[in-house]
Amino acid sequence: MARTQGSRSEITGPLIREKSRKLFARHGYAAVSMRQIASAVGVQAGALYAYTADKQALLFQLLESHMQTLLAAWQDDATADPLTRLERFVRFHIDFSLDHSDAVFLSYMELRNLTPENYRAIAALRGRYEALLEGILRDGIEAGLMRIADRKLASMALIAMLTGVTTWYQEGGRLDRRRIGDIYWSLTRGAVGAD
Amino acid sequence: MARTQGSRSEITGPLIREKSRKLFARHGYAAVSMRQIASAVGVQAGALYAYTADKQALLFQLLESHMQTLLAAWQDDATADPLTRLERFVRFHIDFSLDHSDAVFLSYMELRNLTPENYRAIAALRGRYEALLEGILRDGIEAGLMRIADRKLASMALIAMLTGVTTWYQEGGRLDRRRIGDIYWSLTRGAVGAD
DNA sequence: GTCTATAGGCCGATAGAC
DNA sequence: GTCTATCGGCCTATAGAC
Structure with missing residues (x-):
């Protein structure tokens, strides 16, 4: 090189x-x-x-730009049906996670190597993303389309479930992305009591 | 010291x-x-x-004994109702993960620092644990109590969701463990189509 | 903007005394 | 089983030339 x-x-x-x-x-x-x-x-x-400036700044830049890219990529339509919005979120989150699996892994695993103020900045961005899902769940509950015991916990639980796809997915494996999205949407729809 | x-x-x-x-x-x-x-x-x-022998052996020993402890701690009753077994699994997995959060985090995050043969050994133990959940889902489907598109994927998705509790749980926080178990069981029951 | 050279320091692991 | 001392090596970050 x-x-x-x-x-x-x-x-x-x-x-x-x-x-x-x-x-x-x-x-x-x-x-x-x-x-x-x-x-x-x-x-x-x-x-x-x-x-x-140093190695720490390099790590922070990677995590920060990843979270900004994620937030910019998600386009919600708050006027649409909450279940349709949720399905779009599920497929979006899976696709984005698989397309950026290295950054996703880093964002979960290297938080502890950030300085305290850098950590707070990333945690705040993560909180904004979780709030986007929570908003969909809130609208779904209010519309009588979903039944959820705790919105905040359900948001974090669903995101953990969806992100988990990065730990086992292999290009060219048994299931293609469309099929994976179908299965996770089915699990999610049931979890939010929309069946 | x-x-x-x-x-x-x-x-x-x-x-x-x-x-x-x-x-x-x-x-x-x-x-x-x-x-x-x-x-x-x-x-x-x-x-x-x-x-x-060296630092690598120390890491391997930690991960291996953690997985063995996990497998030994789970006591299933294959004659019981599949939904009852699943609920027990959900509460067990959450409690065990919170009681061993350092080891849980390590088992997810330091797999890449294992030598190839050490990695295979840990992955095999992890596969055995996933298979235990998959067996419950299989019995639930056969009994007509659950509806799941893909058992293997559902097992991994549920374990990822449940393990995620370690990323946000704080002793003395808004929810106690019993309540957290209730909420995750509600999400799980819906996800497997048992409502 | 990139190079070479280097400062000052910590690393894993081992040898040999007790 | 634990200590002290040490080998050989790699580390981050900086200085100064081009």
């Missing part, structure tokens, strides 16, 4: 994020050295510090 | 496991040094190697 000296910030910046995301997800934040990241990018370790 | 020289294998062994479990869960396997573990135990780093 070694290459000649030169300036290519428009390439190196995204590449640092891509390679560190993959390496952190595979081996863990603490286990990956700046030298390994630099090697994967094709620069020397010192060059990384032109893009990031 | 420093103490005088002496032989106390019956104390040091369990203490090493207890302290390393806690440190690994809090900071991650790779981030914790043998010196830190030794310091928490109250010995010098070299002394640890009288109990474990």
Whole structure:
């Protein structure tokens, strides 16, 4: 990966994020050295510090941009039928999680390696996402379409269930994504008492 | 924690496991040094190697004994009503996960730091546990008490949902364990189509 | 923006004394 | 079983040249 000296910030910046995301997800934040990241990018370790203050800032940037991307990607239609909105959320969450499985894994697993203020920032973004699902459940209950004992707990439980798909899904496995979405939607519909 | 020289294998062994479990869960396997573990135990780093071949063996021992404890703790009654068995499983899994949250977190997060053969051993134990739930679902379906599109997927989805309780539960929080069990059982009963 | 070189420090694991 | 001391190595981050 070694290459000649030169300036290519428009390439190196995204590449640092891509390679560190993959390496952190595979081996863990603490286990990956700046030298390994630099090697994967094709620069020397010192060059990384032109893009990031330190290793911690690199991790935070990965998690923060992941959560922002997630929040931006979800487009709800609050005027639609709550069950239709919930089904869309289920399929969206599964697809997004599988499309960004490294970042999803990081966002769950490396929270403890964030400084306290960085942790609070990510937790707040996560709370916003959970609140989006909770809003759908609230509307569904009010419309008499769902029966749920505790909205907040149900939101977290459903998100944990849906995100879990990343732990076993394999491209080209027994089930394709459409079928997986069908099955999880069936489980979700039952869980919220919509049958 | 420093103490005088002496032989106390019956104390040091369990203490090493207890302290390393806690440190690994809090900071991650790779981030914790043998010196830190030794310091928490109250010995010098070299002394640890009288109990474990290396750091990897220590991690494996923690995960393996956790899975064995889990499998030994679950007592099913295959002659009972499948819905009763499922409810017992839900409450058991939540309680066990909360009682062993450090080990649960480790078992999910440090799998990638196991050598390939150690990984296979843990994955096999995990598969045995999932199969126990799958058996309950199978019996429930055959008895016409449950409606599930895919037993294997439903087992993994339910376990992910239930284990998720460890990410937000706080002792003395809004809900006590009994109430949490009620809510998750309600979600589970709906998810398996038992309403 | 990237390089080389390096500072200052911690790492896992082992040897040998007690 | 535990200690002290240490080997050889890798770590993050910075300095200064180009």
